[in-house]
Amino acid sequence: MTIIDGKQTAEEYKALLKQEVNVLVAIGKRPPGLAILLIGNNGASETYVANKLKTCHDVGFNASLFRFENTVSESEILNCINELNFNSSIDGVIVQSPFPNHISPQKINEAIHPAKDVDGFHPMNAGRLQQNKPCYIAATPKGIMQLIEKYKIETQGKHCVVVGRSNIVGMPMSILLSRNSKPGNCTVTICHSKTVDLASYTKRADILIAAIGSPELITAAMVKEGAVVIDVGITRVADQATKSGYKLKGDIKYDEVANKCSFITPVPGGVGPMTIIGLLQNTLLAAKNAIYN
Numbered sequence: 001m002t003i004i005d006g007k008q009t010a011e012e013y014k015a016l017l018k019q020e021v022n023v024l025v026a027i028g029k030r031p032p033g034l035a036i037l038l039i040g041n042n043g044a045s046e047t048y049v050a051n052k053l054k055t056c057h058d059v060g061f062n063a064s065l066f067r068f069e070n071t072v073s074e075s076e077i078l079n080c081i082n083e084l085n086f087n088s089s090i091d092g093v094i095v096q097s098p099f100p101n102h103i104s105p106q107k108i109n110e111a112i113h114p115a116k117d118v119d120g121f122h123p124m125n126a127g128r129l130q131q132n133k134p135c136y137i138a139a140t141p142k143g144i145m146q147l148i149e150k151y152k153i154e155t156q157g158k159h160c161v162v163v164g165r166s167n168i169v170g171m172p173m174s175i176l177l178s179r180n181s182k183p184g185n186c187t188v189t190i191c192h193s194k195t196v197d198l199a200s201y202t203k204r205a206d207i208l209i210a211a212i213g214s215p216e217l218i219t220a221a222m223v224k225e226g227a228v229v230i231d232v233g234i235t236r237v238a239d240q241a242t243k244s245g246y247k248l249k250g251d252i253k254y255d256e257v258a259n260k261c262s263f264i265t266p267v268p269g270g271v272g273p274m275t276i277i278g279l280l281q282n283t284l285l286a287a288k289n290a291i292y293n
């Protein structure tokens with residue numbers, strides 16, 4: 001069994017991003033600019049945003065944080081996005097989710113100009129992905145595809161089961177693995193919270209991608225011997241033995257599944273670090289205007 005080291009892989013990609021920024025600056029361009037909007041003070045979102053800002057800083061991007069109270073109106077957020085759409089020093093705009101209930105994710109996603117939508121959540125980018133056209137690919141699936149490539153995992157003709165159908169992970173992941181590409185050409189089954197007898201599907205997966213946010217849902221009995229197991233879940237579970245008062249848990253029961261599979265991503269240190277890389281790669285593409293020009 002091989003542990004897929006997302007942390008190490010992310011470090012390698014970070015070095016490449018840094019080199020590219022140096023080249024841009026050497027030819028007289030400004031570094032890529034990313035604007036991050038953060039609403040409220042959700043602990044996990046605070047951590048994700050802090051990591052995104054730090055990684056931007058490490059590779060030489062200009063990142064700016066726009067903070068809003070939980071009570072902010074939807075129109076205030078939309079106005080901020082609109083200004084950033086017109087700001088020529090900003091290449092990418094993202095709004096960290098989840099949002100408060102009074103803010104519509106659909107309106108936010110559609111307000112960001114597709115050329116600055118480095119999260120890849122705008123219907124234009126999601127649609128272009130489905131049609132195999134150049135687009136911004138959502139960061140987590142993009143990061144997972146790079147892990148699959150790096151570890152030379154064969155996908156063609158394999159049966160992939162994706163657990164979770166979110167616009168952020170499950171849906172784009174299923175499209176990427178089923179399209180006629182390398183990696184790709186999988187036969188994909190999408191399972192979700194209403195799937196009856198989940199184990200009957202997961203047991204048939206050559207590649208199992210769990211992205212449902214249900215800690216340790218997938219046990220060894222649900223996994224085929226020798227499967228490739230990718231864990232996207234990252235839930236804070238209360239644990240008084242730790243300093244923070246919580247422990248991060250994936251969707252996979254790691255200790256028992258690890259003994260049974262061929263490859264596995266740990267939590268933390270698996271998919272998470274590559275998500276940030278995907279976002280920064282998209283921002284670099286936006287800075288180079290590589291997709292929409």
Ligand code: GUN
Pocket residue numbers: 094095096097098119139140168275
């Ligand atoms: N919340 C969880 N994942 C993501 C992501 O990839 N982007 C944004 N903006 N919010 C998220």
